[in-house]
Amino acid sequence: MALPVKISASVINRTFFSTPNTTAAVKAVGATAAAKFTTHKSASKSSAVSITSASRTITNFTSSPKNIGYQQRFSSGFAAGPGSEKVPSFGDYTKERTNDSSRAFTYFMLGASGTVVAATAQSAVHGFLMNMSASADVLAMAKVEVDLNNIPLGKTVTIKWRGKPVFVKHRTQEEIDEANSVTIKSLPDPQVDADRTQTPEWLVVVGICTHLGCVPISDSGDFGGWYCPCHGSHYDVSGRIRKGPAPLNLEVPEYTIDGSTMVIG
Amino acid sequence: MALSAVTKSVSKFTYNTFFKRESVYFSTVVVGAVAFSIYFNSAVDNWWDNRNKGKQWKDIKDKYVKPAEE
Numbered sequence: 001m002a003l004p005v006k007i008s009a010s011v012i013n014r015t016f017f018s019t020p021n022t023t024a025a026v027k028a029v030g031a032t033a034a035a036k037f038t039t040h041k042s043a044s045k046s047s048a049v050s051i052t053s054a055s056r057t058i059t060n061f062t063s064s065p066k067n068i069g070y071q072q073r074f075s076s077g078f079a080a081g082p083g084s085e086k087v088p089s090f091g092d093y094t095k096e097r098t099n100d101s102s103r104a105f106t107y108f109m110l111g112a113s114g115t116v117v118a119a120t121a122q123s124a125v126h127g128f129l130m131n132m133s134a135s136a137d138v139l140a141m142a143k144v145e146v147d148l149n150n151i152p153l154g155k156t157v158t159i160k161w162r163g164k165p166v167f168v169k170h171r172t173q174e175e176i177d178e179a180n181s182v183t184i185k186s187l188p189d190p191q192v193d194a195d196r197t198q199t200p201e202w203l204v205v206v207g208i209c210t211h212l213g214c215v216p217i218s219d220s221g222d223f224g225g226w227y228c229p230c231h232g233s234h235y236d237v238s239g240r241i242r243k244g245p246a247p248l249n250l251e252v253p254e255y256t257i258d259g260s261t262m263v264i265g
Numbered sequence: 266m267a268l269s270a271v272t273k274s275v276s277k278f279t280y281n282t283f284f285k286r287e288s289v290y291f292s293t294v295v296v297g298a299v300a301f302s303i304y305f306n307s308a309v310d311n312w313w314d315n316r317n318k319g320k321q322w323k324d325i326k327d328k329y330v331k332p333a334e335e
Contacts, residue, residue, distance in 0.1 A: 104276035107284040111294050118298035119305065 143265035148202070148257070156218040158207060161264050165207035165215055166253060167226070168262065171237060175224065176200045179238040189249045193238045196252050204264065205239035205250035216250075226250070 095102075134142070144161045146168055151157050156169040171179075179193040197203055207215050207226075214230035221227030222243060223236035233244030240249040255264040283293045318324065 100280065101272055101276035104280040104284065107280065107290070111284070111290065111297070114294045115297040115301055118294060119302040122298065122302055 143263055146262040146264065148260045148262055158218070159264065161206075161253065166264055167203075167205050167207045167218060167239075167250075169203040169205075169218075169237070171201055171203055175237040178224070179236065182236065182238075182240075188241050188247065191238075191240060191249055196238055196240075196249070198255070198257060202257065202262070203237070203239060204253060204255050204262070206253055208251070209233055209246055210241065210248040210250065211244070211246035 142162060144159055144166070146157070146159060148168075148170075151168060151170045153170050154172045154175075156167050159166045159168060176193075182193075184190045184192060193200070196205075207218075209216050209228040209230065211228065211231055211233055214228050216226035216228040216233070216235060218226055221234040223234050225237045225239060225242075226235040227233070228235075228244065228246065231245050233246035234242050235246075235250055236242050238249075239252070241247070253264055255262055282289075284290050314321070
């Protein structure tokens with residue numbers, strides 16, 4: 001069967017085109033068409049019950065099967081024709097890259113995206129975590145300055161620090177000696193006086209009884225330090241528990257002494 | 266419009282140095298993320314300070330606080 005090599009687009013879109021009716025294929029197609037025609041005729045008869053006689057005359061056509069046999073349907077691949085297996089060159093549309101540079105570019109873009117995503121995630125997590133930390137006003141309130149010049153020798157001053165009382169005791173030499181003369185092993189909570197003070201003259205303790213949280217009374221009790229009126233705990237001049245139900249010494253907060261200024265917190 | 270030899274060698278070197286091994290690739294990404302976030306934060310800070318020049322406390326602090334006091 002001789003087919004035209006060049007086929008116009010309109011022919012391809014229709015997917016069929018005429019062939020000469022001289023071959024055996026045409027006879028076969030004609031036979032198929034005749035069978036189709038018969039089927040069609042019977043169908044039109046059965047469906048023509050409600051149709052008028054005039055329309056029935058129109059539908060009840062008679063035609064030669066030969067007229068249909070001139071056309072044959074081809075698959076699109078066949079319609080492309082011989083010689084169409086040649087792949088056209090796409091050189092004008094492909095990029096000017098080697099495999100190496102293309103691969104490097106792909107990995108670079110992937111890595112750069114990952115870098116930005118990782119930095120963004122880090123920033124987001126950092127923001128959430130920083131949100132939990134103390135704000136500047138809270139941090140500003142967390143420290144208390146004490147002018148040590150205002151505390152005479154032998155006196156105790158109570159300062160409010162973070163909602164808690166803090167005792168600052170200006171100790172005399174006798175009190176320092178007394179604090180050092182204690183047998184450490186005999187104490188309920190053994191602690192050397194030097195571990196509780198930065199300079200021996202100044203003792204700073206949180207004024208909350210370690211028993212149940214009452215505020216002890218300064219310069220009272222059997223040992224010259226503090227006395228808790230709630231359950232009778234006695235603290236000495238170093239803030240250590242000496243007698244009573246309290247289990248631990250008075251807590252020493254963080255503080256720094258710079259000249260005559262003490263900063264607690 | 267052929268690719269230059271420099272581009273070829275650079276891409277080959279980059280691939281062999283950073284991309285070939287997954288561990289090196291991942292480490293490069295992490296280090297790059299840290300460097301990028303530092304760079305990006307400082308760049309935005311600089312831009313912000315430049316945009317608000319003369320309005321922030323650190324710019325006008327000299328008018329209100331004497332340096333001897335601090």
